[in-house]
Amino acid sequence: MNGPGHDSALARRLATAVPSQHRRLVTELVRTAVTEAIEAAHPGTVDSLDPAAPFSAQGLDSLAAVDLHRRLTERTGLDLPVALAYDCPTVQDLAARLLAEVHGHADDPAGPAGDDTSGEPVAVVGIGCRFPGGVSSPADLWRLLTDGGEVLSGFPRDRGWDLDALYDEDPEVPGSAYVRSGGFLDTATEFDADFFGISPREALGMDPQQRLVLETSWQALEDAGIDPTALRGTPAGVFLGAEMQEYGPRLHDAPDGLDAYLLAGNAGSVISGRVAYVLGAEGPAVTVDTACSASLVAVHLACRSLRQGESSLALAGGVAVMGGPGVFTAFSRQRGLAPDGRCKAFAAAADGTGFAEGVGVLVLERLSDAHRNGHRVLALVRGSAVNQDGASNGLTAPNGTAQQRLIRRALADAGLTPADVDVVEAHGTGTRLGDPIEATALLATYGQGRPADAPLLLGSVKSNLGHTQAA
Numbered sequence: 001m002n003g004p005g006h007d008s009a010l011a012r013r014l015a016t017a018v019p020s021q022h023r024r025l026v027t028e029l030v031r032t033a034v035t036e037a038i039e040a041a042h043p044g045t046v047d048s049l050d051p052a053a054p055f056s057a058q059g060l061d062s063l064a065a066v067d068l069h070r071r072l073t074e075r076t077g078l079d080l081p082v083a084l085a086y087d088c089p090t091v092q093d094l095a096a097r098l099l100a101e102v103h104g105h106a107d108d109p110a111g112p113a114g115d116d117t118s119g120e121p122v123a124v125v126g127i128g129c130r131f132p133g134g135v136s137s138p139a140d141l142w143r144l145l146t147d148g149g150e151v152l153s154g155f156p157r158d159r160g161w162d163l164d165a166l167y168d169e170d171p172e173v174p175g176s177a178y179v180r181s182g183g184f185l186d187t188a189t190e191f192d193a194d195f196f197g198i199s200p201r202e203a204l205g206m207d208p209q210q211r212l213v214l215e216t217s218w219q220a221l222e223d224a225g226i227d228p229t230a231l232r233g234t235p236a237g238v239f240l241g242a243e244m245q246e247y248g249p250r251l252h253d254a255p256d257g258l259d260a261y262l263l264a265g266n267a268g269s270v271i272s273g274r275v276a277y278v279l280g281a282e283g284p285a286v287t288v289d290t291a292c293s294a295s296l297v298a299v300h301l302a303c304r305s306l307r308q309g310e311s312s313l314a315l316a317g318g319v320a321v322m323g324g325p326g327v328f329t330a331f332s333r334q335r336g337l338a339p340d341g342r343c344k345a346f347a348a349a350a351d352g353t354g355f356a357e358g359v360g361v362l363v364l365e366r367l368s369d370a371h372r373n374g375h376r377v378l379a380l381v382r383g384s385a386v387n388q389d390g391a392s393n394g395l396t397a398p399n400g401t402a403q404q405r406l407i408r409r410a411l412a413d414a415g416l417t418p419a420d421v422d423v424v425e426a427h428g429t430g431t432r433l434g435d436p437i438e439a440t441a442l443l444a445t446y447g448q449g450r451p452a453d454a455p456l457l458l459g460s461v462k463s464n465l466g467h468t469q470a471a
Contacts, residue, residue, distance in 0.1 A: 008076055008077035008078050008101075008102065009075065009076055009077035010026070010029075010075070010076035010077060010078060010098060010101075010102055011077075011102045013025070014026075014102060022099060023095065023099065026095045026098050026099055027051065027091060027092070027095040029072075029075065029076075029095075029098075030072070030091050030094045030095045030098065031049055031051065031091050033068055033071040033072050033075065034049060034055065034058075034060060034068055034091060034094075035049060036071060037060065037064040037065070037067040037068040037071060038058065038059045038060050038064050040064070040067055041059075041061065041063050041064040041067065042059055042061075042064070045059050046058075046059065049091060050091075051090060051091035051092045051095075052090055052091075052092055052229075053090060053197060054089045054090055054197075055085050055089050055090065056089070057197050060085060065083075065084075065085040065086065066082065068084070068085055069081075069082050069084050069085070072084065072094075072098070076098060076101075078098065078101050078102075080101075084097070093233075118307050118308070119307075119415075120307060120366050120367055120368060121367045121380040121381065121382050122302075122303045122306055122307070122364050122365070122366060122367065122380065122381040123364065123365050123366070123367045123369075123370040123375070123377045123378075123379075123380055123381075124362050124363070124364060124377070124378045124379040124380070124381070125224045125225075125226075125363050125364070125365050125370050125375040125376065125377060125378065126220045126221060126222075126223040126224025126225070126226065126362070126363030126375075126378075127220055127223055127360070127361070127362055127363070127378065128216040128217065128218070128219035128220030128221075128222075128223060128317075128359075128360070128361045129141060129216065129358070129359065129360040129361070130185060130187065130212060130216060130358060130359050131144075131151065131183070131185070131356075131357075131358040131359075131360075131465055131468070132151035132153065132183035132184055132185055132186070132356055132357060132358070132465065132466070133149070133150075133151030133183070134186065135151070144464055144465075145461065145464055148464075149464060150342070150463075150464050150465075151183045151356070151464065151465055151466070152181050152182070152183060152341055152342060152354070152466065153181060153182070153183070153184055154180055154181055155180060155181070155182065155184070155325070156184045156186075156188070158189050159188075159189070159323070159324075161324070161325050166325055166328075166329075167179075167180050171332050171333065171335055172333075174329075174333075175329055176329060176332065177325060177328035177329050177331075177332045177337070178332050178337065178339060179328060179332070179337050179338070179339060179340075179341045179354070180341070181340070181341035181354070182322075182328070182341055182354060182355050182356055182357075182466060183354070183355070183356025183357060183358075183465050183466035183468070184322075184356070184357055185212070185321060185357045185358065185359075187212075188208050188212070188321050188357065189208070191203055191206075191208075191211040191212075191215070192215065196214055196278055197278075201257070201258070201261060202261045202265070204258065204261070205248065205258050205260075205261025205262045205264075205265035205266075206261070206265040207245065207247040207248075207265055207266050207271070207321070207323065208247060208321040208323065209242055209245060209247075209271055209319045209320070209321045209359075210265065210270060210271050210274050212319055212321060212359045213240060213242075213271055213272075213274075213275055213317075213319050213359060213361065214274060214275060214278060216317075216319075216359045216360070216361045217238075217275050217279070217315050217361050219361075220315065220317075220361040220362065220363050221315075221363055223363070224363040224375055225375060225376075226313075226363065226375075228279055229279075229280075231279045231280060231281045231313070232279065232280030232281075233280055233282060234281060234282065234283070234312055234313070235281075235282055235283040235310070235311055235312045236276075236279070236281040236282070236283045236311060236312055236313045236314065236315070237281070237283035237284040237285070237286075237302060237305050237306075237310070237311035237313070237314040237315070238272045238273075238275045238276045238279075238281060238283070238284070238285045238286070238314070238315045238316075239272065239284070239286050239288065239298040239299070239301050239302040239305070239314060239315070239316040239317075240271050240272045240275070240286075240287055240288065240295075240298055240315075240316070240317060240318060240319065240361075241287075241288045241289070241290070241293075241294025241295035241296070241297060241298040241317070241318030241319070241470040241471070242268060242271045242287055242288075242289060242294060242318060242319050242320070242470050243268075243289050243291065243294065243320065243469060243470045244266070244268060244289075245320065245321060245322050245323045245324070245327075246322075246323045246324030246326050247265075247266060247321075247323030247324070248262050248265070248266060248323065249262070251263060268287045268289060269285075269287050270287075271287045271319065272285040272286055272287040273285045273287075275315065281315075283305070283310065283311040283312070283313075283314070284301075284305055284310065284311060286298070286301060288301065288318075289470070291469075291470070292427065292429075292467070292469060292470070294318050294470035295316075295317055295318025295360065295470060295471055296384075297386055298316045298317060298318060299316045299317070299362065299364075299381065299384065300384040300385070300386050301316075302314035302315075302316035302364050303316075303364065303381050303384060306364060306365070306366050307366070312365075312369070313363065313364065313365050313369075314363075314364040314365075315361055315362070315363060315364075316361070316362050316364055317359070317360045317361035317362055317471070318359070318360060318468075318470045318471040319358070319359040319360075319470065319471050320356075320357050320358060320359070320468050320469035320470045320471040321357050321359075322355070322357060327355055327469075328355065331353070331355075335352070336352055336353060336431065337352045337353060337354065337355075338350075338351050338352035338353060338354050338430060339351065339352070340354075341354040341466070342354050342430070342463075342466075343428070343429055343430035343460070343462040343463055343466055343467055344430045344463065345426070345428030345429070345430050345435065345459070345460035345462050345463045346426070346428055346435050346439060346458065346459075346460070347430070350430045350431065350432055350435055351430070351432070352430060352431060352432075353429040353430050353431055353462075353467045354430070354462075354466045354467060355466060355467050355469065356462075356465050356466025356467055356468045356469075357468060357469075357471070358465065358468040358471040359471055360471055364381070367380065382413075382414035382415065382416065383410055383411070383412070383413030383414025383415065383416070384410055384413060384414075385406050385409035385410040385413055386406070387402060387405060387406045387409070388402070389402045390402065397433070398433070398434050398437045398438065399437075400437045400438075400440050400441045400444075401441075403437070403438065403441035404441045404444050404445050407441065407442070407445040407446065408445060411445075417449070418445055418446045418447070418448055418449055418450065419449055419450050419451070419454075421446050421456070422454070422456070422457060423456075423457045423458075423459075424442060424446060424456060424457070424458050424459075425459060425460065425461065426438055426439075426442065426458055426459065426460045427460065428458075428459070428460025428462055428463070429460075429462060429467050430462065430463075430467075439458070442456070442458065
Protein backbone atom coordinates (compact mmCIF):
# COMPACT_ATOMS: atom_id res chain seq x y z
CA MET A 1 0.00 0.00 0.00
CA ASN A 2 1.70 3.19 -1.16
CA GLY A 3 -1.17 5.63 -1.73
CA PRO A 4 -1.63 8.96 0.05
CA GLY A 5 -3.46 7.10 2.82
CA HIS A 6 -0.91 4.29 3.19
CA ASP A 7 -0.35 5.10 6.86
CA SER A 8 -4.02 5.69 7.72
CA ALA A 9 -6.18 3.74 10.14
CA LEU A 10 -7.94 2.14 7.18
CA ALA A 11 -4.63 1.08 5.63
CA ARG A 12 -3.52 -0.53 8.88
CA ARG A 13 -6.83 -2.38 9.16
CA LEU A 14 -6.61 -3.68 5.60
CA ALA A 15 -3.01 -4.78 6.17
CA THR A 16 -4.31 -7.46 8.54
CA ALA A 17 -6.71 -8.88 5.93
CA VAL A 18 -6.07 -10.80 2.72
CA PRO A 19 -6.31 -8.55 -0.39
CA SER A 20 -9.31 -10.45 -1.74
CA GLN A 21 -11.31 -9.24 1.27
CA HIS A 22 -10.39 -5.55 1.01
CA ARG A 23 -13.33 -4.46 -1.12
CA ARG A 24 -15.85 -6.32 1.02
CA LEU A 25 -14.46 -4.81 4.23
CA VAL A 26 -14.45 -1.27 2.87
CA THR A 27 -17.92 -1.65 1.38
CA GLU A 28 -19.26 -2.78 4.74
CA LEU A 29 -17.54 0.13 6.47
CA VAL A 30 -19.17 2.58 4.04
CA ARG A 31 -22.57 0.89 4.26
CA THR A 32 -22.51 1.13 8.06
CA ALA A 33 -21.46 4.77 8.07
CA VAL A 34 -24.11 5.75 5.51
CA THR A 35 -26.83 3.92 7.42
CA GLU A 36 -25.84 5.63 10.67
CA ALA A 37 -25.71 9.07 9.03
CA ILE A 38 -29.16 8.72 7.48
CA GLU A 39 -30.60 7.28 10.69
CA ALA A 40 -29.16 10.15 12.73
CA ALA A 41 -30.73 12.75 10.45
CA HIS A 42 -34.00 10.92 9.84
CA PRO A 43 -34.65 8.28 12.52
CA GLY A 44 -36.57 5.21 11.46
CA THR A 45 -36.25 5.80 7.72
CA VAL A 46 -33.50 3.31 6.83
CA ASP A 47 -34.48 -0.20 5.88
CA SER A 48 -31.67 -1.57 3.74
CA LEU A 49 -29.22 0.18 1.45
CA ASP A 50 -28.80 -0.61 -2.22
CA PRO A 51 -25.03 -0.32 -2.82
CA ALA A 52 -25.58 0.69 -6.47
CA ALA A 53 -28.34 3.26 -5.91
CA PRO A 54 -27.63 7.00 -5.47
CA PHE A 55 -27.48 8.20 -1.88
CA SER A 56 -30.06 10.90 -2.66
CA ALA A 57 -32.63 8.24 -3.52
CA GLN A 58 -32.02 6.50 -0.18
CA GLY A 59 -32.45 9.45 2.13
CA LEU A 60 -28.97 10.95 2.37
CA ASP A 61 -29.52 14.71 2.24
CA SER A 62 -26.93 17.48 2.67
CA LEU A 63 -27.11 17.32 6.48
CA ALA A 64 -26.53 13.57 6.51
CA ALA A 65 -23.74 13.95 3.93
CA VAL A 66 -21.79 16.23 6.30
CA ASP A 67 -22.27 13.71 9.10
CA LEU A 68 -21.14 10.89 6.78
CA HIS A 69 -17.96 12.80 6.00
CA ARG A 70 -17.22 13.17 9.71
CA ARG A 71 -17.80 9.48 10.42
CA LEU A 72 -15.64 8.25 7.55
CA THR A 73 -12.83 10.69 8.30
CA GLU A 74 -12.73 9.52 11.92
CA ARG A 75 -12.89 5.81 11.09
CA THR A 76 -10.47 5.76 8.16
CA GLY A 77 -7.98 8.42 9.20
CA LEU A 78 -8.02 9.71 5.62
CA ASP A 79 -8.12 13.35 4.53
CA LEU A 80 -11.43 13.24 2.67
CA PRO A 81 -13.25 16.13 0.95
CA VAL A 82 -16.46 17.39 2.54
CA ALA A 83 -18.34 16.83 -0.74
CA LEU A 84 -17.36 13.16 -0.76
CA ALA A 85 -20.95 11.87 -0.92
CA TYR A 86 -21.56 14.01 -4.01
CA ASP A 87 -18.33 13.04 -5.75
CA CYS A 88 -19.02 9.36 -5.03
CA PRO A 89 -22.82 9.08 -4.88
CA THR A 90 -23.25 5.34 -4.14
CA VAL A 91 -21.86 2.87 -1.63
CA GLN A 92 -19.92 1.17 -4.43
CA ASP A 93 -18.43 4.43 -5.69
CA LEU A 94 -17.47 5.56 -2.21
CA ALA A 95 -15.87 2.22 -1.34
CA ALA A 96 -13.84 2.36 -4.56
CA ARG A 97 -12.69 5.88 -3.68
CA LEU A 98 -11.51 4.83 -0.23
CA LEU A 99 -9.61 1.88 -1.67
CA ALA A 100 -7.98 4.18 -4.21
CA GLU A 101 -6.92 6.55 -1.41
CA VAL A 102 -5.21 3.67 0.38
CA HIS A 103 -3.71 1.82 -2.58
CA GLY A 104 -2.82 4.86 -4.66
CA HIS A 105 -4.86 3.83 -7.69
CA ALA A 106 -6.16 6.63 -9.87
CA ASP A 107 -9.82 7.12 -9.07
CA ASP A 108 -10.64 8.59 -12.46
CA PRO A 109 -11.50 6.07 -15.19
CA ALA A 110 -9.21 5.95 -18.17
CA GLY A 111 -10.36 8.14 -21.00
CA PRO A 112 -10.74 6.96 -24.56
CA ALA A 113 -7.67 6.18 -26.59
CA GLY A 114 -5.81 9.24 -27.73
CA ASP A 115 -4.84 7.88 -31.15
CA ASP A 116 -5.62 10.02 -34.17
CA THR A 117 -9.01 8.80 -35.33
CA SER A 118 -10.12 11.99 -37.08
CA GLY A 119 -10.77 10.22 -40.36
CA GLU A 120 -12.14 6.95 -39.01
CA PRO A 121 -15.73 5.99 -39.85
CA VAL A 122 -18.19 5.82 -36.98
CA ALA A 123 -20.17 2.61 -36.62
CA VAL A 124 -23.84 2.34 -35.71
CA VAL A 125 -23.93 -0.67 -33.40
CA GLY A 126 -27.38 -0.36 -31.84
CA ILE A 127 -30.75 1.28 -32.51
CA GLY A 128 -33.76 2.07 -30.35
CA CYS A 129 -36.87 3.77 -31.68
CA ARG A 130 -40.55 4.44 -31.21
CA PHE A 131 -42.83 5.96 -33.79
CA PRO A 132 -46.59 6.23 -34.30
CA GLY A 133 -48.55 3.24 -35.48
CA GLY A 134 -47.08 0.89 -32.89
CA VAL A 135 -43.55 1.10 -34.35
CA SER A 136 -41.23 0.05 -31.50
CA SER A 137 -38.18 -1.34 -33.34
CA PRO A 138 -36.18 -0.81 -36.53
CA ALA A 139 -37.84 -3.95 -37.94
CA ASP A 140 -41.28 -2.43 -37.35
CA LEU A 141 -40.22 0.77 -39.10
CA TRP A 142 -38.79 -1.10 -42.08
CA ARG A 143 -41.99 -3.10 -42.37
CA LEU A 144 -44.05 0.09 -42.38
CA LEU A 145 -41.89 1.55 -45.17
CA THR A 146 -41.81 -1.54 -47.37
CA ASP A 147 -45.59 -1.91 -47.02
CA GLY A 148 -46.09 1.72 -47.99
CA GLY A 149 -48.07 2.28 -44.82
CA GLU A 150 -48.84 5.45 -42.90
CA VAL A 151 -49.53 6.19 -39.24
CA LEU A 152 -51.95 9.10 -39.34
CA SER A 153 -54.54 9.26 -36.55
CA GLY A 154 -56.85 11.73 -34.86
CA PHE A 155 -55.68 14.02 -32.08
CA PRO A 156 -54.98 12.09 -28.86
CA ARG A 157 -57.65 11.98 -26.16
CA ASP A 158 -55.34 11.23 -23.23
CA ARG A 159 -53.48 14.56 -22.99
CA GLY A 160 -56.11 16.98 -21.73
CA TRP A 161 -56.53 18.81 -25.03
CA ASP A 162 -59.93 20.44 -25.60
CA LEU A 163 -60.53 18.75 -28.93
CA ASP A 164 -63.92 20.35 -29.55
CA ALA A 165 -62.55 23.86 -29.16
CA LEU A 166 -59.27 23.08 -30.94
CA TYR A 167 -60.63 22.46 -34.44
CA ASP A 168 -61.90 25.18 -36.72
CA GLU A 169 -61.74 25.06 -40.48
CA ASP A 170 -61.14 28.82 -40.57
CA PRO A 171 -57.33 29.41 -40.36
CA GLU A 172 -57.92 32.86 -38.88
CA VAL A 173 -59.55 31.72 -35.62
CA PRO A 174 -57.01 32.21 -32.80
CA GLY A 175 -56.11 29.16 -30.72
CA SER A 176 -57.52 26.73 -33.27
CA ALA A 177 -56.17 24.36 -35.91
CA TYR A 178 -57.72 23.54 -39.26
CA VAL A 179 -56.46 19.94 -39.09
CA ARG A 180 -57.65 17.09 -36.89
CA SER A 181 -54.90 14.52 -37.39
CA GLY A 182 -51.21 13.81 -37.03
CA GLY A 183 -48.81 11.03 -36.09
CA PHE A 184 -49.02 10.38 -32.35
CA LEU A 185 -47.27 7.92 -30.04
CA ASP A 186 -49.81 5.78 -28.26
CA THR A 187 -47.35 5.15 -25.41
CA ALA A 188 -46.49 8.80 -24.70
CA THR A 189 -48.34 8.74 -21.37
CA GLU A 190 -46.71 5.50 -20.20
CA PHE A 191 -43.46 5.21 -18.25
CA ASP A 192 -41.81 2.56 -16.07
CA ALA A 193 -40.70 4.99 -13.36
CA ASP A 194 -39.79 2.27 -10.84
CA PHE A 195 -37.32 0.72 -13.26
CA PHE A 196 -35.33 3.96 -13.33
CA GLY A 197 -35.70 4.67 -9.62
CA ILE A 198 -37.94 7.69 -10.20
CA SER A 199 -40.85 8.51 -7.89
CA PRO A 200 -44.38 8.82 -9.34
CA ARG A 201 -44.50 12.53 -8.48
CA GLU A 202 -41.19 13.27 -10.15
CA ALA A 203 -42.29 11.25 -13.20
CA LEU A 204 -45.43 13.39 -13.40
CA GLY A 205 -43.25 16.51 -13.55
CA MET A 206 -41.07 15.10 -16.33
CA ASP A 207 -41.61 16.07 -19.95
CA PRO A 208 -42.63 12.84 -21.75
CA GLN A 209 -39.61 13.44 -23.99
CA GLN A 210 -37.32 12.79 -21.02
CA ARG A 211 -39.20 9.61 -20.17
CA LEU A 212 -39.20 8.20 -23.69
CA VAL A 213 -35.54 9.02 -24.30
CA LEU A 214 -34.59 7.13 -21.13
CA GLU A 215 -36.46 4.00 -22.20
CA THR A 216 -35.30 4.19 -25.82
CA SER A 217 -31.65 4.76 -24.88
CA TRP A 218 -31.80 1.63 -22.72
CA GLN A 219 -33.41 -0.24 -25.63
CA ALA A 220 -30.68 0.93 -28.02
CA LEU A 221 -27.90 -0.25 -25.72
CA GLU A 222 -29.54 -3.65 -25.30
CA ASP A 223 -29.93 -3.84 -29.09
CA ALA A 224 -26.16 -3.30 -29.31
CA GLY A 225 -25.53 -6.13 -26.86
CA ILE A 226 -24.22 -3.66 -24.26
CA ASP A 227 -25.20 -3.84 -20.61
CA PRO A 228 -26.42 -0.28 -19.89
CA THR A 229 -25.01 -0.45 -16.36
CA ALA A 230 -21.54 -1.02 -17.83
CA LEU A 231 -21.39 2.64 -18.94
CA ARG A 232 -21.16 3.84 -15.36
CA GLY A 233 -17.97 5.84 -14.84
CA THR A 234 -17.01 5.72 -18.53
CA PRO A 235 -16.58 8.73 -20.85
CA ALA A 236 -19.66 7.82 -22.87
CA GLY A 237 -21.44 10.79 -24.44
CA VAL A 238 -25.13 11.60 -24.87
CA PHE A 239 -26.20 13.86 -27.75
CA LEU A 240 -29.93 14.35 -28.26
CA GLY A 241 -31.99 16.66 -30.45
CA ALA A 242 -35.17 18.07 -28.93
CA GLU A 243 -37.44 21.09 -28.85
CA MET A 244 -39.57 22.31 -25.97
CA GLN A 245 -43.11 21.01 -26.35
CA GLU A 246 -45.36 22.80 -23.82
CA TYR A 247 -45.61 20.03 -21.24
CA GLY A 248 -47.39 20.88 -18.00
CA PRO A 249 -48.30 24.23 -16.46
CA ARG A 250 -45.97 27.21 -16.15
CA LEU A 251 -43.80 26.95 -13.05
CA HIS A 252 -45.66 29.62 -11.09
CA ASP A 253 -49.00 27.98 -11.93
CA ALA A 254 -47.95 24.48 -10.89
CA PRO A 255 -49.79 22.61 -8.10
CA ASP A 256 -48.14 22.68 -4.70
CA GLY A 257 -44.84 20.82 -4.71
CA LEU A 258 -44.86 19.98 -8.43
CA ASP A 259 -43.02 23.13 -9.49
CA ALA A 260 -39.76 21.78 -8.08
CA TYR A 261 -40.02 18.74 -10.35
CA LEU A 262 -41.21 20.75 -13.36
CA LEU A 263 -38.10 22.92 -13.18
CA ALA A 264 -35.82 20.01 -14.15
CA GLY A 265 -38.62 18.06 -15.81
CA ASN A 266 -39.08 20.70 -18.50
CA ALA A 267 -35.43 21.76 -18.93
CA GLY A 268 -34.04 20.97 -22.34
CA SER A 269 -30.60 20.27 -20.94
CA VAL A 270 -32.03 17.52 -18.74
CA ILE A 271 -33.27 15.52 -21.75
CA SER A 272 -29.68 14.43 -22.34
CA GLY A 273 -28.50 15.05 -18.79
CA ARG A 274 -30.96 12.63 -17.22
CA VAL A 275 -29.85 9.84 -19.56
CA ALA A 276 -26.24 10.46 -18.57
CA TYR A 277 -27.23 10.58 -14.89
CA VAL A 278 -29.18 7.31 -14.94
CA LEU A 279 -26.43 5.51 -16.86
CA GLY A 280 -23.61 7.11 -14.89
CA ALA A 281 -22.00 8.20 -18.17
CA GLU A 282 -19.32 10.86 -17.72
CA GLY A 283 -18.76 12.08 -21.28
CA PRO A 284 -20.50 15.11 -22.83
CA ALA A 285 -24.27 15.39 -22.35
CA VAL A 286 -25.68 17.80 -24.91
CA THR A 287 -29.24 18.63 -25.90
CA VAL A 288 -29.37 20.18 -29.37
CA ASP A 289 -32.17 22.43 -30.60
CA THR A 290 -31.62 23.34 -34.24
CA ALA A 291 -35.29 22.70 -35.04
CA CYS A 292 -35.88 20.05 -37.72
CA SER A 293 -32.18 19.24 -38.07
CA ALA A 294 -31.62 18.65 -34.33
CA SER A 295 -31.19 14.88 -34.41
CA LEU A 296 -28.80 15.07 -37.38
CA VAL A 297 -26.74 17.76 -35.69
CA ALA A 298 -26.70 15.59 -32.55
CA VAL A 299 -25.25 12.71 -34.59
CA HIS A 300 -22.72 15.08 -36.16
CA LEU A 301 -21.54 16.27 -32.73
CA ALA A 302 -21.42 12.70 -31.43
CA CYS A 303 -19.22 11.59 -34.34
CA ARG A 304 -16.89 14.53 -33.77
CA SER A 305 -16.66 13.69 -30.08
CA LEU A 306 -15.81 10.07 -30.85
CA ARG A 307 -13.19 10.93 -33.46
CA GLN A 308 -11.52 13.45 -31.16
CA GLY A 309 -11.26 10.85 -28.40
CA GLU A 310 -13.57 12.84 -26.16
CA SER A 311 -16.15 10.03 -25.92
CA SER A 312 -15.58 6.28 -25.83
CA LEU A 313 -19.13 5.55 -27.02
CA ALA A 314 -22.03 7.85 -27.84
CA LEU A 315 -25.80 7.78 -27.73
CA ALA A 316 -27.19 10.10 -30.40
CA GLY A 317 -30.63 10.83 -31.76
CA GLY A 318 -33.71 12.92 -31.17
CA VAL A 319 -37.16 13.02 -29.64
CA ALA A 320 -40.45 14.83 -30.18
CA VAL A 321 -43.60 14.42 -28.08
CA MET A 322 -46.25 17.12 -28.25
CA GLY A 323 -47.34 17.97 -24.73
CA GLY A 324 -49.71 20.59 -26.10
CA PRO A 325 -51.29 21.38 -29.48
CA GLY A 326 -49.43 24.67 -29.93
CA VAL A 327 -47.46 23.58 -32.99
CA PHE A 328 -50.76 22.90 -34.80
CA THR A 329 -52.34 26.21 -33.84
CA ALA A 330 -49.22 28.24 -34.66
CA PHE A 331 -48.72 26.63 -38.06
CA SER A 332 -52.43 27.04 -38.80
CA ARG A 333 -51.99 30.82 -38.53
CA GLN A 334 -49.15 30.55 -41.06
CA ARG A 335 -51.19 28.28 -43.41
CA GLY A 336 -48.30 25.81 -43.20
CA LEU A 337 -50.28 22.61 -42.55
CA ALA A 338 -51.65 20.16 -45.08
CA PRO A 339 -55.44 20.15 -44.49
CA ASP A 340 -55.53 16.34 -44.45
CA GLY A 341 -52.49 16.13 -42.13
CA ARG A 342 -50.34 14.29 -44.67
CA CYS A 343 -46.83 15.20 -45.82
CA LYS A 344 -46.66 14.77 -49.59
CA ALA A 345 -42.90 14.97 -50.04
CA PHE A 346 -41.73 16.20 -53.46
CA ALA A 347 -45.22 15.66 -54.88
CA ALA A 348 -47.21 17.92 -57.19
CA ALA A 349 -50.04 17.63 -54.65
CA ALA A 350 -47.86 18.97 -51.79
CA ASP A 351 -49.91 21.44 -49.75
CA GLY A 352 -48.17 21.74 -46.39
CA THR A 353 -46.62 19.67 -43.68
CA GLY A 354 -48.17 17.30 -41.14
CA PHE A 355 -46.71 16.92 -37.67
CA ALA A 356 -45.87 13.71 -35.84
CA GLU A 357 -43.97 12.37 -32.85
CA GLY A 358 -41.18 9.90 -32.35
CA VAL A 359 -37.91 9.05 -30.71
CA GLY A 360 -34.80 7.45 -32.17
CA VAL A 361 -31.47 6.72 -30.51
CA LEU A 362 -28.31 5.32 -32.11
CA VAL A 363 -25.40 3.71 -30.29
CA LEU A 364 -22.20 4.90 -31.96
CA GLU A 365 -18.60 3.72 -31.67
CA ARG A 366 -15.45 4.27 -33.64
CA LEU A 367 -15.29 1.47 -36.18
CA SER A 368 -12.09 0.04 -34.71
CA ASP A 369 -13.69 -0.03 -31.25
CA ALA A 370 -16.78 -1.76 -32.60
CA HIS A 371 -14.61 -4.50 -34.13
CA ARG A 372 -12.49 -4.81 -31.00
CA ASN A 373 -15.58 -5.07 -28.79
CA GLY A 374 -17.21 -7.66 -31.03
CA HIS A 375 -20.23 -5.50 -31.81
CA ARG A 376 -22.17 -5.97 -35.03
CA VAL A 377 -21.96 -2.99 -37.39
CA LEU A 378 -25.34 -1.93 -38.76
CA ALA A 379 -24.16 1.11 -40.72
CA LEU A 380 -21.29 3.58 -41.02
CA VAL A 381 -21.19 7.36 -40.75
CA ARG A 382 -18.28 8.34 -42.98
CA GLY A 383 -18.72 12.09 -42.84
CA SER A 384 -21.00 14.98 -41.92
CA ALA A 385 -21.17 18.75 -41.95
CA VAL A 386 -23.19 21.56 -40.37
CA ASN A 387 -23.84 25.12 -41.52
CA GLN A 388 -26.37 27.95 -41.36
CA ASP A 389 -28.09 29.96 -44.08
CA GLY A 390 -26.85 33.27 -42.73
CA ALA A 391 -28.68 36.38 -43.95
CA SER A 392 -31.09 34.59 -46.31
CA ASN A 393 -34.50 35.63 -47.62
CA GLY A 394 -36.15 35.14 -44.25
CA LEU A 395 -35.54 33.74 -40.78
CA THR A 396 -37.22 30.40 -41.54
CA ALA A 397 -36.87 30.35 -45.34
CA PRO A 398 -34.48 27.70 -46.72
CA ASN A 399 -31.49 28.75 -48.80
CA GLY A 400 -30.56 26.50 -51.70
CA THR A 401 -27.03 27.85 -52.09
CA ALA A 402 -26.25 27.15 -48.43
CA GLN A 403 -27.64 23.64 -48.83
CA GLN A 404 -25.36 22.99 -51.79
CA ARG A 405 -22.33 24.15 -49.81
CA LEU A 406 -23.31 21.88 -46.95
CA ILE A 407 -23.67 18.82 -49.18
CA ARG A 408 -20.27 19.40 -50.78
CA ARG A 409 -18.63 19.79 -47.36
CA ALA A 410 -20.24 16.59 -46.11
CA LEU A 411 -19.04 14.67 -49.16
CA ALA A 412 -15.53 16.05 -48.72
CA ASP A 413 -15.55 15.07 -45.04
CA ALA A 414 -16.58 11.54 -46.02
CA GLY A 415 -14.06 11.30 -48.86
CA LEU A 416 -16.83 10.57 -51.36
CA THR A 417 -17.97 11.93 -54.73
CA PRO A 418 -21.61 12.63 -55.67
CA ALA A 419 -21.60 9.56 -57.89
CA ASP A 420 -20.81 7.38 -54.85
CA VAL A 421 -24.22 8.19 -53.37
CA ASP A 422 -27.20 6.19 -54.64
CA VAL A 423 -30.00 7.17 -52.24
CA VAL A 424 -30.84 10.37 -50.37
CA GLU A 425 -33.25 10.40 -47.46
CA ALA A 426 -34.32 14.02 -47.70
CA HIS A 427 -36.01 16.55 -45.44
CA GLY A 428 -39.04 16.66 -47.74
CA THR A 429 -41.71 18.21 -45.51
CA GLY A 430 -44.28 18.54 -48.29
CA THR A 431 -44.27 22.33 -48.42
CA ARG A 432 -44.56 24.23 -51.68
CA LEU A 433 -41.52 26.37 -50.91
CA GLY A 434 -39.11 24.08 -49.08
CA ASP A 435 -39.28 20.95 -51.22
CA PRO A 436 -38.40 22.61 -54.57
CA ILE A 437 -35.47 24.46 -52.98
CA GLU A 438 -34.16 21.21 -51.48
CA ALA A 439 -34.64 19.28 -54.71
CA THR A 440 -32.77 21.94 -56.66
CA ALA A 441 -29.82 21.78 -54.23
CA LEU A 442 -29.75 17.98 -54.52
CA LEU A 443 -29.79 18.12 -58.32
CA ALA A 444 -26.94 20.65 -58.31
CA THR A 445 -24.76 18.36 -56.21
CA TYR A 446 -25.66 14.67 -56.14
CA GLY A 447 -27.29 14.97 -59.55
CA GLN A 448 -24.10 15.95 -61.34
CA GLY A 449 -21.62 13.60 -63.00
CA ARG A 450 -23.83 10.52 -62.70
CA PRO A 451 -24.10 7.68 -65.21
CA ALA A 452 -27.32 7.84 -67.18
CA ASP A 453 -28.35 4.42 -65.90
CA ALA A 454 -27.80 5.31 -62.22
CA PRO A 455 -30.23 8.07 -61.23
CA LEU A 456 -30.25 9.35 -57.67
CA LEU A 457 -33.09 7.84 -55.66
CA LEU A 458 -34.84 10.43 -53.50
CA GLY A 459 -37.41 10.04 -50.77
CA SER A 460 -38.60 11.07 -47.32
CA VAL A 461 -40.12 8.94 -44.57
CA LYS A 462 -42.31 11.94 -43.71
CA SER A 463 -44.71 10.61 -46.31
CA ASN A 464 -45.21 7.60 -44.02
CA LEU A 465 -44.66 9.02 -40.54
CA GLY A 466 -45.31 12.72 -40.81
CA HIS A 467 -42.86 15.42 -39.73
CA THR A 468 -41.38 14.14 -36.47
CA GLN A 469 -39.73 17.51 -35.81
CA ALA A 470 -36.52 17.19 -33.75
CA ALA A 471 -36.69 13.39 -34.00
